[in-house]
Amino acid sequence: MTDEPGPAERALYLTAVRRGGRLRPEDLAPADRPTLAALVARGLLTPTATGWTAASPRALGDRIGLELRTRAVRLLRYAERLPGALAPLAHAYDEARRPVAGPPSGGDPVGGPSAVGPSAVGPSAVGPSVVGPGSIGCGAGRVDDVAEVRRRVGDLVAECREEVLAAQPGPRPPEGLRTALAQDLSLLRRGCSLRAVYQPVALADAAVRDQVALRTGRGAQVRVLAEPYERMLVFDRAVAVIPAAGDRGRAVFLTDPTTVAYLVAQFERDWARGAPAARHLDPPSATTVRIGRLLARGLTQRAVATRLGVSERTVAAHISRLRDRYGAQTLFHLGWQLRGEHRD
Known part of the structure; x- marks a missing residue:
């Protein structure tokens, strides 16, 4: 599931939290069964021998966030490849529609190596x-x-x-x-x-x-x-x-x-x-490069901090410099921009 929990799921989860993070079978009404199943499927409630235990919503957010970012990267890559894949067909279409005339009057290739100007x-x-x-x-x-x-x-x-x-x-x-x-x-x-x-x-x-x-x-x-x-x-x-x-x-x-x-x-x-x-x-520092590589792989700020053994505040400072460097408005936008430049 990648959608957000609905009102009924939120209410039942909060009930579990208020009861010490646990739900017992006798705490549930018959109408709660579909909601319970949804919370278990999301990973917000974990079945135990005596009932169900509340799990951390942060873990769910990280898991779903990674899933969504991975899916978004896949779609963006597809969007980048599609024009090239269709180019031969488009070229054939353009050639078929071009009226028969004398030799072209002139033009020039706009590709390959080039300078700034x-x-x-x-x-x-x-x-x-x-x-x-x-x-x-x-x-x-x-x-x-x-x-x-x-x-x-x-x-x-x-x-x-x-x-x-x-x-x-x-x-x-x-x-x-x-x-x-x-x-x-x-x-x-x-x-x-x-x-x-x-x-x-x-x-x-x-x-x-x-x-x-x-x-x-x-x-x-x-x-x-x-x-x-x-x-x-x-x-x-x-x-x-x-x-x-x-x-x-x-x-x-x-x-x-x-x-x-x-x-x-x-x-x-x-x-x-x-x-x-x-x-x-000006080339970024080695730490900034490492953080950029992890962001490009879809890791969250918290996950990057854990991986590198530094504080989230330190990671946030490096991310701020990377955002300024690439003009990125969001963390995902930054990770997408870094994907072709920072690879392990």
Whole structure:
């Protein structure tokens, strides 16, 4: 049972508590039998030779809480896997609905290794390429050639004058960041704003944290969001680059103002929910890491304290630092964010 005890169950349990934690058969009315059975099934009453004994509600809460968290983690993992599992079907569906026309006008892959800034586009993340609105000439242009994608994104980076927005889910290969560093720093030196959203797994690598620190030290802004979101780049709020039909080996360049404005709004929503990357750049203490691992396994604060042989107050202090680091509102939310970063 994972639901809460009802009024009748609470009343009968309190009766047992008032009677010294015990119930005898003669204490029960015939109508109490279903309620008694429910309390025994929950583990709140334990049968004995002479009747029933009240058990600790805290033990029940811990057991049910762990069961619910385990179930929630299973469902969240399923939710993360489902889009990828359906991607081949979605791609076939999109291809079947695409009208027959001439060769695509252009686009580029938005996947693979990438830097904090525009260089995050392209499977090899050799560096960003920019495609100005005039380069496409229409609301959308698809590019299937990797080299052409890199060239266009590189042009966009070189021509950018005000702002680059980058939503980059998944891990960030440090070699791609190092390759793109010169372009990103040049962008920042020109006075352009550079804002990027990463997932916690990206900053689990010390080499990636070093690369991020080099950019934030020159004015780039990076936030970390432990939620699913879509990959995109937006240049000067005029050109957006997104993966083509779920295929990160190809990309679409969008210049339609309404579409670009919609994507910018999506980015701003994710940006507002993200936590500053500065909280991730300084590695946590060994004790904090151990506590994070136990939380990721679904243990409660009390269970973590017992496992480590420390006080709950000490565990609470470490949890507070972890919550601040990951911007988590609840203990379960924190455990979910830590699941990919802290594993035994």
